[in-house]
Amino acid sequence: MRASPLSSREKVIVVFASVHLAFLLFGVLPASWRDRIHVSAVFRCYERLTRCHQVWNMFETIPNMNRLEARLVVKEEGRKAKEEGVVLPGLRRFSQHDHVRLNNWMVNVIFNSTRGVFREAYMRSAATALLRTGRYTPKADLTLEVIPAYTRSLKGVQTLKEIAVERPSVLGPFPLGTLVGKNPPSQPTP
Amino acid sequence: MKPGTQNLLSRFTGLFLDPADARIYACVRIAFAFVSLLNLLQIWPDREIFFTDVGMVDQELVRKYTVGAYLSVFDLCHGVTSVSAYLLFSGAGMLLLLLGVWPRLAAGVVYVWYVSYAMRAPLVLVGWDEVLRCTAFLVLISPMPACWSWQSRKARQGHAPVPQVPRYGLTLMQVQLAAIYLHAVLARLDNEYWMSGDFMSFFLLSHNARWPGLWVLNYGLVLKGVTYLVLLMELAIPILLMVRRWRWYGFAAGILLHAGISLMSYNLVLFFLSMVMLYLSFLQPEDMDWLEERRLQRPKAR
Numbered sequence: 001m002r003a004s005p006l007s008s009r010e011k012v013i014v015v016f017a018s019v020h021l022a023f024l025l026f027g028v029l030p031a032s033w034r035d036r037i038h039v040s041a042v043f044r045c046y047e048r049l050t051r052c053h054q055v056w057n058m059f060e061t062i063p064n065m066n067r068l069e070a071r072l073v074v075k076e077e078g079r080k081a082k083e084e085g086v087v088l089p090g091l092r093r094f095s096q097h098d099h100v101r102l103n104n105w106m107v108n109v110i111f112n113s114t115r116g117v118f119r120e121a122y123m124r125s126a127a128t129a130l131l132r133t134g135r136y137t138p139k140a141d142l143t144l145e146v147i148p149a150y151t152r153s154l155k156g157v158q159t160l161k162e163i164a165v166e167r168p169s170v171l172g173p174f175p176l177g178t179l180v181g182k183n184p185p186s187q188p189t190p
Numbered sequence: 191m192k193p194g195t196q197n198l199l200s201r202f203t204g205l206f207l208d209p210a211d212a213r214i215y216a217c218v219r220i221a222f223a224f225v226s227l228l229n230l231l232q233i234w235p236d237r238e239i240f241f242t243d244v245g246m247v248d249q250e251l252v253r254k255y256t257v258g259a260y261l262s263v264f265d266l267c268h269g270v271t272s273v274s275a276y277l278l279f280s281g282a283g284m285l286l287l288l289l290g291v292w293p294r295l296a297a298g299v300v301y302v303w304y305v306s307y308a309m310r311a312p313l314v315l316v317g318w319d320e321v322l323r324c325t326a327f328l329v330l331i332s333p334m335p336a337c338w339s340w341q342s343r344k345a346r347q348g349h350a351p352v353p354q355v356p357r358y359g360l361t362l363m364q365v366q367l368a369a370i371y372l373h374a375v376l377a378r379l380d381n382e383y384w385m386s387g388d389f390m391s392f393f394l395l396s397h398n399a400r401w402p403g404l405w406v407l408n409y410g411l412v413l414k415g416v417t418y419l420v421l422l423m424e425l426a427i428p429i430l431l432m433v434r435r436w437r438w439y440g441f442a443a444g445i446l447l448h449a450g451i452s453l454m455s456y457n458l459v460l461f462f463l464s465m466v467m468l469y470l471s472f473l474q475p476e477d478m479d480w481l482e483e484r485r486l487q488r489p490k491a492r
Contacts, residue, residue, distance in 0.1 A: 006203065006207075010203075010207055010356075013206055013207065013356060013358055014203050014206050014207065014358075016331070017205075017206040017358040017361070017362060018202075018206075020331075020362055021205075021361070021362065021365060024362065024365045024366055024369045025365070025369070027369050027373065028368075028369045028372045028373050028376065029373070029376065030373060030376050030377040031377075033376070048257070048258045050327055051304075051305045051308065051323060051327070052323065052324040052327050053320060053323075053324075054324075054369065054373065055320070055373075056320075056369070056370045056371075056373040056374045056377070057373070057374065057377040057378075058317055058374050059374075059378075059389070059393065060374070060377040060378050060381060061381070062381070062383040062389065062392050063392055063393050063396035063397070063398050064392060064396065065396060065397050066395060066396060066397055066402060067397050068397060087239060087246070088239065088244060088245055088246050089238055089239070089242070089244040089245065096397055097397075097456050097457070099236070100316060100456070100457040101233075101236065101240065101314035101315075101316055102236070102239070102246070102314065103397070104313065104314055104315065104316060105246055105247070105313045105314045108313040108314075109313055115313075117251060117255075118247075118248065118251060118313065121248040121251050122246065122248075125244070125246075125248070129244070151392060151395045151396060154388060154391055154392075154407065154410070157395065157404070157407060158407050161404060163395050163402065163403075163404065164395075
């Protein structure tokens with residue numbers, strides 16, 4: 001047990017560490033539980049200040065996606081549609097296993113209904129990149145094709161001997177010129 | 191003040207002010223810097239995709255939708271050259287932290303890096319980014335004794351005694367680790383797949399799995415058991431680690447849990463390392479003595 005009184009430095013340490021300890025202990029509660037408690041505003045304020053977000057809902061939701069493919073499809077009038085990669089810059093192909101962070105981008109942007117504004121921004125950037133290649137005209141139509149395969153129920157997998165079912169979705173088609181017009185790019189290079 | 195209250199208060203302040211072995215801080219510092227470097231190396235090939243104006247994340251939109259102030263060094267970096275320069279600068283900070291050269295400054299640089307890229311590209315963050323950012327804050331505020339560092343080489347040669355420093359940084363890291371596990375378990379209580387025990391089957395059929403396939407169905411009962419075992423381990427690990435004589439069981443359980451996850455999943459090795467890094471805060475002086483003895487014995491054996 002300490003015999004001497006605390007020095008000023010020690011007092012600062014105890015106060016600061018106590019605050020952070022209380023913050024961490026409150027952070028044990030899931031976000032939905034915290035919001036019901038009055039001090040959650042103070043918690044969020046401290047969280048924002050320190051940037052130590054306490055959301056640890058690792059695999060809280062069921063991982064129900066078996067695979068995910070995504071591609072850009074560009075169609076010039078009277079020509080066969082061409083496929084391009086979705087990764088910018090460079091229009092590289094997306095690989096779910098190689099791009100773990102981009103997979104999160106897909107989930108956060110493409111599959112999140114509240115992030116439409118980010119999808120639009122992406123489509124504009126993709127259109128700009130496609131025009132810069134010089135392979136397409138502004139009249140060409142751009143579509144983002146996303147093909148997630150969702151895991152069936154365990155009973156369904158057992159019965160059908162098939163793990164997942166594809167549920168493709170598309171964003172578009174939009175004329176490249178219209179997309180770029182909303183966000184004027186620098187002069188395209190052939 | 192009553193003796194009972196005084197005793198309680200003294201125990202509480204002891205959580206933060208009791209002396210701790212400086213080598214444990216050094217161990218955490220080195221591990222944190224090393225994992226941060228690995229994380230940076232993983233991000234490096236995709237820096238243009240995440241952080242430049244021609245990439246996948248629009249900085250102006252992110253700024254607009256950021257809750258609170260948008261504070262990111264990437265505000266000054268728009269092209270691949272400036273982004274690369276900033277990544278190299280941050281990498282240099284991690285290297286200095288690893289070596290223990292100007293450790294406080296280096297820890298500041300590393301913390302700013304974590305905050306900056308989390309703000310710039312919140313849509314591409316993964317679980318271990320959060321672990322590393324929270325640890326960066328704790329490393330920054332922790333004591334930085336000159337121990338196991340470039341600067342302490344002379345002291346080490348002279349067999350100087352191990353410095354003692356207040357243990358508040360280690361205490362907070364320990365609580366942070368416990369908070370991660372307990373939060374994860376509590377958040378899953380409402381989830382029917384976790385509660386029914388089907389989680390692990392779905393996980394092994396998902397894109398996260400290294401070997402997804404119909405074979406999973408043959409082990410339904412075993413995987414139910416594994417699902418519950420994961421929850422149990424996440425509850426037990428903090429307790430095992432906090433009881434001094436059980437801590438090695440805690441280490442073993444944690445390493446088994448995360449190594450298992452890493453083995454069965456794609457791309458989760460950095461999560462494994464980020465979590466194990468926090469385990470180091472539970473080491474005790476005798477563990478460090480053992481480690482140093484082993485290290486000192488090796489040259490003699492030659």
